[in-house]
Amino acid sequence: xxxxxxxxxxxxxxxxxxxxxxxxxxxxxxxxxxxxxxxxxxxxxxxxxxxxxxxxxxxxxxxxxxxxxxxxxxxxxxxxxxxxxxxxxxxxxxxxxxxxxxxxxxxxxxxxxxxxxxxxxxxxxxxxxxxxxxxxxxxxxxxxxxxxxxxxxxxxxx
Amino acid sequence: xxxxxxxxxxxxxxxxxxxxxxxxxxxxxxxxxxxxxxxxxxxxxxxxxxxxxxxxxxxxxxxxxxxxxxxxxxxxxxxxxxxxxxxxxxxxxxxxxxxxxxxxxxxxxxxxxxxxxxxxxxxxxxxxxxxxxxxxxxxxxxxxxxxxxxxxxxxxxxxxxxxxxxxxxxxxxxxxxxxxxxxxxxxxxxxxxxxxxxxxxxxxxxxxxxxxxxxxxxxxxxxxxxxxxxxxxxxxxxxxxxxxxxxxxxxxxxxxxxxxxxxxxxxx
Numbered sequence: 407x408x409x410x411x412x413x414x415x416x417x418x419x420x421x422x423x424x425x426x427x428x429x430x431x432x433x434x435x436x437x438x439x440x441x442x443x444x445x446x447x448x449x450x451x452x453x454x455x456x457x458x459x460x461x462x463x464x465x466x467x468x469x470x471x472x473x474x475x476x477x478x479x480x481x482x483x484x485x486x487x488x489x490x491x492x493x494x495x496x497x498x499x500x501x502x503x504x505x506x507x508x509x510x511x512x513x514x515x516x517x518x519x520x521x522x523x524x525x526x527x528x529x530x531x532x533x534x535x536x537x538x539x540x541x542x543x544x545x546x547x548x549x550x551x552x553x554x555x556x557x558x559x560x561x562x563x564x
Numbered sequence: 565x566x567x568x569x570x571x572x573x574x575x576x577x578x579x580x581x582x583x584x585x586x587x588x589x590x591x592x593x594x595x596x597x598x599x600x601x602x603x604x605x606x607x608x609x610x611x612x613x614x615x616x617x618x619x620x621x622x623x624x625x626x627x628x629x630x631x632x633x634x635x636x637x638x639x640x641x642x643x644x645x646x647x648x649x650x651x652x653x654x655x656x657x658x659x660x661x662x663x664x665x666x667x668x669x670x671x672x673x674x675x676x677x678x679x680x681x682x683x684x685x686x687x688x689x690x691x692x693x694x695x696x697x698x699x700x701x702x703x704x705x706x707x708x709x710x711x712x713x714x715x716x717x718x719x720x721x722x723x724x725x726x727x728x729x730x731x732x733x734x735x736x737x738x739x740x741x742x743x744x745x746x747x748x749x750x751x752x753x754x755x756x757x758x759x760x761x762x763x764x765x766x767x768x769x770x771x772x773x774x775x776x777x778x779x780x781x782x783x784x785x786x787x788x789x790x791x792x793x794x795x796x797x798x799x800x801x802x803x804x805x806x807x808x809x810x811x812x813x814x815x816x817x818x819x820x821x822x823x824x825x826x827x828x829x830x831x832x
Binding site: 408424425426428447448449450452455458461462463464467468469471472474515518519522533534536537538 | 565566567568569570572595596599600602603612614616640644663664665666667669670744746
């Protein structure tokens with residue numbers, strides 16, 4: 407068993423888990439943060455994307471023990487004081503979702519993309535979201551939402 | 565995943581000692597191949613020895629006229645490094661094509677080379693540039709390091725410390741990626757080096773290899789047209805549901821021509 411302490415959404419969380427526990431299972435089963443989804447469980451769909459020390463990663467492809475001492479942000483950590491994060495607002499306003507299953511991962515991947523590239527071209531958005539699949543194929547509005555997110559974060563829209 | 569123990573090594577020395585005492589333990593760097601493999605129960609190590617965050621294995625620098633990349637340096641760090649972009653832009657570009665952004669944020673050059681997936685990108689750059697893989701035991705030339713399907717010159721308990729890239733006159737990589745997996749169906753890295761032209765091919769065969777005929781042709785005429793009449797021998801190349809060996813042989817030539825076009829600005 408491994409004693410793991412991870413700062414999740416600003417709060418230190420310590421649990422003793424099996425060494426083989428995946429980070430996504432730590433988040434969902436131990437902390438009940440079920441906004442992070444398991445879509446494919448094979449590192450392809452990106453539904454489980456969270457940020458570890460400021461970088462977007464697939465939480466189904468790393469162990470909780472590897473994140474010991476790290477700073478993790480999940481979709482639950484995006485809204486502040488009941489106010490949606492600009493990326494969440496953009497996904498809502500652009501209807502950047504159909505069934506919504508991939509949305510938490512899309513939003514976390516978008517946050518990662520815009521951190522590195524605050525003003526991406528359409529092609530750069532495609533590449534930036536390459537690790538995320540939408541099973542409804544609702545990509546058109548997702549790309550719109552990313553564009554609006556970029557504008558909001560650059561302070562250029564409303 | 566089978567039950568196992570996770571061990572975070574405090575140094576490379578400690579990791580090597582641990583591996584010596586535990587023959588069924590496995591090193592882990594970014595884990596981008598290893599964890600999915602474990603989840604499919606295709607491997608059953610007793611321990612995972614994590615070396616991904618060791619400072620002694622991380623970092624990018626110029627040393628003695630060579631570009632030096634620490635084994636635990638992540639793909640994203642290589643892709644965005646000003647030092648790499650200045651020294652060998654083709655290496656930064658190669659790193660930027662690996663997997664997807666999330667994978668590039670975890671995966672490391674040492675992990676990729678030690679795994680030697682036949683469709684991985686880094687082996688093409690390392691072989692194409694004639695780089696040197698420095699381990700806890702020795703320095704291994706790229707030509708000796710890669711030994712076919714998931715096989716390398718690494719011995720039990722030998723750990724990659726860094727990769728040293730000699731600077732080429734110029735180099736380029738071109739890859740036809742599988743649209744679902746992102747892996748190379750064929751990827752060609754071409755470099756004009758002090759020792760001549762080198763052409764390394766990934767994704768098409770059971771492991772990365774040099775296309776010697778193309779190297780000879782390009783030494784005489786470094787233009788896409790030099791590859792026009794050449795045909796890569798398809799025997800031994802991969803055949804799967806995505807492409808047969810003949811298709812891949814042609815794809816290699818097309819990728820080589822595109823890489824050359826990037827370097828020379830000429831289409832033919």
